[in-house]
Amino acid sequence: MKTQRFDKALIQDYNETPEGYLTVTVPITRPGVFPYQRSDGTIQMEAKLPDEIFKESTIRSARSKPVTDDHPNEPVTIDNYNRYAKGLSHTDAAVRNLKLYVSMTITDKALIQKIRDGKREISIGFLSDVVAEKGTYNGDNYEYVQRNLEINHIAIVDQGRAGPEVAIRNDSDAWQIDSNNKGGNGEMPTYKIDGKEYEVDSAVKSHLEVQAAQLETANIKVKDYDGLKGRYDALEIQLNNTKQELKDAKANTFSADELNAKVEARVELLSSAKTLLGDSFDFKGKSEREIKEAVIQKSKPDFKGDGQSDEYVNAFFDFTVGQAKQEGFSSTGSNHMFTGDNGNVSKVQDMKNQRLNMNK
Numbered sequence: 150m151k152t153q154r155f156d157k158a159l160i161q162d163y164n165e166t167p168e169g170y171l172t173v174t175v176p177i178t179r180p181g182v183f184p185y186q187r188s189d190g191t192i193q194m195e196a197k198l199p200d201e202i203f204k205e206s207t208i209r210s211a212r213s214k215p216v217t218d219d220h221p222n223e224p225v226t227i228d229n230y231n232r233y234a235k236g237l238s239h240t241d242a243a244v245r246n247l248k249l250y251v252s253m254t255i256t257d258k259a260l261i262q263k264i265r266d267g268k269r270e271i272s273i274g275f276l277s278d279v280v281a282e283k284g285t286y287n288g289d290n291y292e293y294v295q296r297n298l299e300i301n302h303i304a305i306v307d308q309g310r311a312g313p314e315v316a317i318r319n320d321s322d323a324w325q326i327d328s329n330n331k332g333g334n335g336e337m338p339t340y341k342i343d344g345k346e347y348e349v350d351s352a353v354k355s356h357l358e359v360q361a362a363q364l365e366t367a368n369i370k371v372k373d374y375d376g377l378k379g380r381y382d383a384l385e386i387q388l389n390n391t392k393q394e395l396k397d398a399k400a401n402t403f404s405a406d407e408l409n410a411k412v413e414a415r416v417e418l419l420s421s422a423k424t425l426l427g428d429s430f431d432f433k434g435k436s437e438r439e440i441k442e443a444v445i446q447k448s449k450p451d452f453k454g455d456g457q458s459d460e461y462v463n464a465f466f467d468f469t470v471g472q473a474k475q476e477g478f479s480s481t482g483s484n485h486m487f488t489g490d491n492g493n494v495s496k497v498q499d500m501k502n503q504r505l506n507m508n509k
Contacts, residue, residue: 166254169258169261170236170254170255170256170261171236171254171255171261171264172252172253172254172255173252173253173254173255174250174251174252175250175251175252175253175271176245176246176248176249176250176271177211177248177249177250177251177271177273177300177303178197178202178248178249178273179197179202179247179248179249180197180198180199180202180247180286180287181196181197181286181287181289182194182195182196182197182286182287182289182290182291183195183197193292193293194289194290194291194292194293195279195291195292195293195294195295196282196284196286196291196293196294196295197295197298198286198294198295199247200373201294201295201296201297201298202249202298203244203249206297206298206299207249207298207299207300208242208243208244208249209242210275210298210299210300211238211242211249211251211273211300211303212238212239212240212241212242212251213237213238213239213240214237214238214300214301214302214303215230215233215234215235215236215237215238215302215303216234216235216236216237216238216253216254216255216260216302216303216304216305217233217234217235217274217302217303217304217305218235218257218259218260218263218304218305219304219305219306220272220274220302220304220306221233221274221302224274224276224301224302225274225301225302233302234302235255235256235257235260235305236253236254236255236256236257236260237253237254237256238251238252238253238303239251239252239253239254251303253303255305260305263305264305268305268306268307269305270305270306270307271303271304271305271306272303272304272305272306273300273301273302273303273304274300274301274302274303274304275298275299275300275301276298276299276301277295277296277297277298277299278295278296278297279293279294279295279296280293280294280295280296281293282294288341288344415437418437418440418441419432419440421444421470422440422441422443422444422470424473425444425447425448425469425470425473426443426444426447430443438454438459438462441462441463441465441466442454442462444466444469444470445462445465445466445469447469448469448472448473452465
């Protein structure tokens with residue numbers, strides 16, 4: 150659920166149109182850590198970080214929004230626009246010098262007079278997600294971060310949250326607001342370096358804060374780049390793995406003709422082997438070699454396939470099946486088909502050589 154917030158910022162170089170309106174270009178917000186009051190009266194420090202206020206959706210939300218005299222107690226909509234609107238922002242919202250700028254035209258006579266009299270600071274009214282997230286920005290600790298900002302209106306106020314850096318200014322006027330420059334007691338503003346505060350000129354402090362904000366924005370962009378690079382590298386590895394898997398799958402995939410040949414060969418093997426091994430033999434899960442070795446062992450119980458090449462086993466199997474077909478034997482016994490004499494061994498060797506020649 151989004152929370153309504155008011156963020157304040159000097160109107161720069163206001164100009165009067167022939168109709169008496171004021172047209173200004175103004176920075177309406179900047180990065181920083183700001184205090185916000187809870188419903189119970191306590192204060193919580195909330196960060197408005199560069200990556201949030203300078204992203205495209207936030208910039209877009211500053212365009213064509215009503216200008217108000219102070220903040221209304223409700224968001225400005227089409228239903229109450231005539232009651233609250235004293236002007237309208239233009240469509241040129243953009244980031245410059247680590248601030249969000251937009252031009253606007255103020256059309257209300259009473260508010261124009263208030264601006265001439267010194268009411269010149271800006272405060273945006275916006276909705277945002279306030280996320281519990283501790284950290285430090287520009288040396289200031291925060292407990293929460295404002296995410297997904299949507300600017301609803303731009304109010305002219307007496308004193309803005311973001312200080313006189315974000316206000317209506319007329320360079321011909323020699324006036325200062327002491328909230329962020331010199332205090333009422335004439336003290337110099339301070340800037341914290343390595344945890345220690347130093348008195349500095351207000352211009353120097355503003356310059357240092359801008360440099361720090363630029364560095365923070367650069368660091369955020371580096372982190373974003375590193376994160377994107379990591380995701381890209383991971384996706385590239387995944388893509389390469391997928392390509393290899395597809396290549397392997399293609400290599401292991403048979404064409405229709407190859408599959409038919411494999412099926413026919415398997416059927417022929419099972420048919421030949423079943424004649425010798427009988428119905429009790431479990432063919433399920435057996436490889437071609439295991440079946441062939443079982444057939445050979447049926448005729449020569451002391452046969453060991455370990456260390457023998459596939460060509461040797463294939464030749465021995467072919468010879469055994471051939472003998473069975475020729476002699477009509479289907480099992481071993483006193484009249485088994487393979488006697489182990491040198492003649493039969495020689496025939497097996499001949500068949501092995503024939504297979505090797507076929508594979509050349």
